[in-house]
Amino acid sequence: MRAEEVSKAGGRSGAFIISARKRKLQRAVQKAGESALLLIASFVAIVVLFIFYFVAVDAVPYFQLRGFSEFFTSSSWYPADEPGEFGALAIIYGSLMVTLGSTLLSVPMGIAAAVCLSDILPFSVRQYAKPVIEMLAAIPSVAFGFFALVIFAPLLQTQGGPILMWAWWVLAAPFLLLAIIVVSDLLTAKIEDQNKRQQLSMVLLAVFGIGALAFLYWVGSVLRGLEIITGTNALNVSIILSFMALPTIVSVSEDALQAVGRELREGSYALGATRAETLVKTILPAASSGILAAVILGVMRALGETMVVWMASGNSSHIPEPWFNYLEAVRTLTATIAGDMGEADQVTGSARYHVLFAMGLLLLVISFFSNLISERIVVRQRKILSGQ
């Protein structure tokens, strides 16, 4: 009887023990599963560390062999000579030049497009505009490079002057017209008498208009007369790169603009501002840090791009003369890595091989810090907008 009881109790408690064990096992499996998930999730971080490590390990021998000064201060790049010269200054300058050029073109356009997408266009039109931007982002870089090399470069070489002139007219004429209207308005704003004001403003418009036309015509004829020696130059690459950077700038700054709430917009409208005034004076300043992050990402897209610059920049390692001459061929860091590795590959261990890794490390460090900065900016903006 006792034994029976014991066995019964034992049976019960045994069942209980088994279930506890099961639960423990389950918990252990869960823990193991979670740590496996964590391991896989941290794979990305491991990869980033590995990229830094392996690029740096192959870059350091170059600096041990040749030191730092030549790389950053000399612009004679003759890696194939015996002994080679590895001055990357002109190459770094070329990278900066095409990046700056593409930024100047893409940032105003990108911000204008983002503003338009987030605040101006109705939803039905936006649905069609977004895929255009996505398709622009999806086209492989080598296809853009092919376009730049085979179609755009010959066009720029033969018809470059007229193209530049037309671009100048189309871009500058409306802005000058606007500027004239605003300036004459501001100058006449103090006059009380309505009729007098209108007359004066008409006169001012006419005077400024003639001046502006003359200016437009003069710059246009200078541009038209430009002789473009090669179509594969910094200008070509800058234009193509700007279209490649645009989708990034547009989508990130659109996010930033939409993160600015309705309240600010409605407040501004309620005070009697027009839509343009609301956007320029209220929304853009509020979203400025997010837009800055977008610009940084766009700049990185242009700086890190390889195929377009390799195919269409002319690959000539010298600083243009004068320094802002976008019609000369340049050479960039990415194109140098891509182009020189083929020959350097056979002599793994030489300065010629490691210098390319040094360039890669430079790109990597720049991209790392700009990413970090843009991320910080986005986080800060989100905090500010959500009211600390």
Place this chain on the structure above:
Amino acid sequence: MNVGTRKILDRSFTAVGIGSIVVMGIALLIVIVPIVFNGMGSVFFTGTIEHRNMLYNEFGKGNSDVLARENAAAGAYRREIYSMLSKFEAELESMEPEKQQELRAQYGPVRTALQALFGPLPGDPEAVLTRYKYGQTRWDKAQEKLHEFLYEAKWDYSDPNAMAKEYFVSRAAGFEGTSLVKLFPYVEKNLDRLLRPEFTVYWGFLTDSSVDSHIFGGIWPEIQGTFFLAVGAMLFAFPLGVIAAVYFTEYAQDGFFTSMLRSANSTLAGVPSIVFGLFGLAFFINTLKVSESKSVLAGSLTLAIMILPTIIRAAEEAILSVPKTYKEASLSLGSTKWNTIMTVILPAALPGILTGGVISLGRAAGETAPIIFTAAVSVGSAIGLADVFSSPTPALSWNIYNLASEHEAAAEIRHVQYGMVLALVGIVLLLNLSAILLRARISKKLKG
């Protein structure tokens, strides 16, 4: 400022915004239209008898009887040329040495131009390269070559301040007084009888391998290589990315470690593509030695790392967009977290995850820089599935660069380059389009 000016400013602000979107659309069209138009020319074109001969000899395609009849008809006209040439050569022998030398110097380019049009002439040694075995296979190219045959291009350097100008001199004029003069009008008049142009649809461009480094034939090895590389990259990156996304959305607690992981993710997304190539070379090939030298495996791994952040981000977004109520309902029914993820959240998020996957697949197919040092070769035949671990492959993206910039006859094979670009852009845009459509369906479904 007065109200009128403010209105004008407001309107023009709108115009600038819309203008920049229109500029983007136009830019897209300017890039796409010539690529599509010229790319179609690699499949649909007017082919000559040389094209049909090439197809029959190199790929065994075509009807031998019809071809023999056509060759006989064209041959009748060509024999006339050959007899003119031999007559002129005999004439040359009988001339005084000075005149002979002068004419010989002019005769050489004429022969070369004829070889370019109609293939080897009688008495030529057997051609070693396939490109010299045939004349012009395309009618548009044949007409360019005809111009080269009829006129000699010269450069005018007379004005030292301007760029040199090109001008053309008739070759026939140089042979005034010899029997060869008749050759030029004869070829010009009878070109269609000599080459028998016919509208051709050459689907083989997509399915044939290339002959003599893309002078003839198709781009199948490149298409297959691109497929292997992109799918290989997805095989590695997709599972990893989805699992990481599940961790980030369902398990990760806010803290230093998680924010560091997220930072790492966005850093990885921002690394320039060429640096991935360097890393692939230094790590997968030189350190891990996954293969002796370049291989599809090394290239796929490199591409996988590159597309990983995109997949993680897309999968995260897809999982976050699953309504909270689904998850809560499942948990309240007593199912475990793991079970909820596997049976409720992931199936609901699957279309969104797939959308990200498809876009990443397109990105992997289109990238060039990471595979330059790790997987791509410029010439090569299609590789078998068993070779992916050891051998490199040609790929569309790399070969577009290579044919356009480094090929010795780059200007002669523009149609092949355009065809390749169209194939690549077509693949990538189709993938993206399907992703866009998929997403539109999802958003409809989620709205109910």
